[in-house]
Amino acid sequence: MTLSREAIVEQLKEIAGPQQVVTDEAELRRSSHDRFRKYADIHGVYTMPIPAAVVKLQNTQQVSDILAFMNRHQINGVPRTGASATEGGLETAAPNSVVLDGSGMNQILKIDIENMQVTAQCGVTLEVLENQLRAQGYTTGHSPQSKPLAQMGGLVATRSIGQFSTLYGAIEDMVVGLEAVFPNGDITRIKNVPRRAAGPDIRHVIIGNEGALCYITEVTVKIFKYQPENNRFYGYLLDSMKTGFSILREVMVDGYRPSIARLYDPEDANQHFSHFSNNKCVLIFMAEGSAGISEANGKGIEAIVAQHSECQQVDSKLIQTWFENLNWGPEKVQAERDFIKRTGNMGFTTEVSGDWSTINAIYENVLKRIRNEFPHAKDITMLGGHSSHSYINGTNMYFVYDYNVVDCRPEEEMAKYHVPLNGMIVEETLKLGGSMVHHHGIGKHRVQWAKQEHGSAWPILQALKTAFDPNGIMNKGTIFPQE
Ligand SMILES: Cc1cc2nc3c(=O)[nH]c(=O)nc-3n(C[C@H](O)[C@H](O)[C@H](O)COP(=O)(O)OP(=O)(O)OC[C@H]3O[C@@H](n4cnc5c(N)ncnc54)[C@H](O)[C@@H]3O)c2cc1C
Known part of the structure; x- marks a missing residue:
């Protein structure tokens, strides 16, 4: 039998204790989404079903008791820990969902x-x-x-x-x-x-x-x-992404293991390295580990890059400074919110992967399609990306796009900008046989392509859902499309 919102809250309080069950309206609204809907959130507009409660979980047995209860009554549960998701994984897609907050299980x-x-x-x-x-x-x-x-x-x-x-x-x-x-x-x-x-x-x-x-x-x-004393940094300017991808490939194929191997296109480089990038691509490496390994990796990489006359080395201190300011904590999140509210300009990313034969074409096709086909291309203020994770057989491409939100209400932003831009990147990647998602997860906004992503292997994934979550109570609409 379907339980009412009030009955769900009552029973959760019985299982977890009243202090662990949050029903504050503002908190519930904020818990109905993640950063995919950050523009609407910044403007205080919430269009997803508001969850019945957020439960602050305390231990594994309690998680078990709560899930068993939710399974019996077919209540949708949305697991959450750090809440930094970017792809809609935290959206409460069904009415009266329960957000399962594990951030208190922090030992x-x-x-x-x-x-x-x-x-x-x-x-x-x-x-x-x-x-x-x-x-x-x-x-x-x-x-x-x-x-x-x-x-x-x-x-x-x-x-x-x-x-x-x-x-x-x-x-x-x-x-x-x-x-x-x-x-x-x-x-x-x-x-x-x-x-x-x-x-x-x-x-x-x-x-x-x-x-x-x-x-x-x-x-x-x-x-x-942990041996940071052996870190070595290398940075280069170059004209084309194609050359950059070739260098990344050579480094990987020759067996070097830098911890960082990154290639930025000119627009993205301008976001991070405008003080020296000079409208060029930027290629970065960092070698680390035991002294001998770090030195060998560094020397090998330098030798490979030296064979490409297009590359011009920059002072390694510039790369070290970038390295020392890499991470995003709550203060940067807040600064971004303030900026978006003040300017109406904001950015999103979509990360994909492809093998060495196709990655440059994926990169070029995505940029060409967005510039030619996106109906609001004039509102885009930045379009580019970088490769940041390389393998022996290919690499990823992290597309970055910023735009001014023009003539639309907060709840319309996604449909006008974010969703079609994300879609074009996914489609161009799938056309060339790449993966539509390199590391953020499918969430709820790439789910329409999940079957296409997996092709004939999809039944393997579907069988897991059928076997482990036959009542479909776990994060409805995530990974598995709602039929
Ligand atoms: C500024 C910024 C930078 C980022 N950089 C990176 C990056 O460099 N690399 C990268 O991979 N990602 C990055 N991300 C994305 C995000 O941080 C990662 O996806 C991260 O792994 C999410 O962890 P979380 O604890 O915040 O999870 P949440 O946001 O709480 O949840 C993420 C997903 O996991 C599920 N989930 C959460 N906890 C559990 C659990 N205990 N059991 C089962 N499912 C659970 C949720 O339902 C949701 O679908 C970035 C995000 C931001 C905002």
Whole structure:
């Protein structure tokens, strides 16, 4: 039987305790969306169904009890930790949803130096964990720009990636084991072992599930030695993205492992390096690790770049300064909100990936299509992007677009600007066989292309939803289109 809003709140209070159940109207409105709708939010306009409650979770057993209750009554649940999502993953798509807030489950449970791994609850902010580790000479190697905001549960749930990924990998390369709760209340623990061949890797049912299959309560990730004294920085100016992609490929194919390998196009470079980029592309590397490894990586990269006469080296201090101001905490989020409110100008990003044969064409086709076909192209104030995560077989492209919001109400902004721009990037990428989403997750605004993204492999993903969330109570409309 469908429960009323009041009955849902009452029962949640019984299970979790009254203090843990938030029903403040303003808080509920803010909890109905994420940064995909930041323009409307800044103007105080909320168009998604307002959730019945936000529950402040305290422990795994409580998560299990609450999910079992919600499953019995088919109540939509939206898992949340750091709330830095950008793709609609936090939108409460169904009426009377319950936001499951794990940010209070914030204990670092074990730093295991002998086995080089750390176990943390889902609500541990990455920066807090990282600072504790660094104080002892270790690091997770994970450094998304949202490090001060994002928490372990969300980082794993979105398949996040950090700025040092070329050396340390993305979150899926770091997760050793986890604990999660499925909608029927079952608690599952995937044990921590260095590797095993005991069937398919079941960690991947949980990593990247975006709250659409289960609730992640605990995560164990690898740690590494932290040796910032050996960091080396390299920066170059060059004329074409094509040359830049070729250099990135050579670095990867020759087996070098810089922690940072980035290529900015001129417009994006102007956003970060206007004091020296001179309307050119900017190519950046950072080498780190033990002294010998860092030196070998640095020398190898310099030798590769030296073969391309188009590249002009810049002072490495310029790159180091950029490196020291990478991350986005609450103060930058607030400054961005103030700027948008004052100017009506704002930016979004869409990140995709492609192999080396197609990435330059994806880049060029996207820019051409937006300039030629987007009906409000005259409102765009910046259009470009960068590659920031490279692999032996290809790289990502992080498209960045800023525009003035002209002649439209806050609730119309998405349909006029963000959605069509995002759509053109996705479509051009899929046409050339790339992936429409490199690291932010599908959320709710790329879900219409989810089946196309996976093609004949889609039934594998669909079977997981059917098996683990047969009542469809986990984050409706995320990853899996609502039929
Ligand atoms: C300024 C800025 C910079 C960013 N930079 C990066 C970057 O460099 N790299 C990158 O990968 N991303 C980046 N992001 C995106 C975002 O930070 C990541 O997706 C991050 O992993 C989200 O973590 P969170 O704790 O904030 O999760 P939330 O925003 O709380 O949730 C994200 C998604 O995960 C689900 N979820 C959350 N917690 C759980 C849980 N315990 N169990 C199951 N599902 C859960 C939610 O339902 C939602 O779908 C950036 C975002 C911002 C705002």
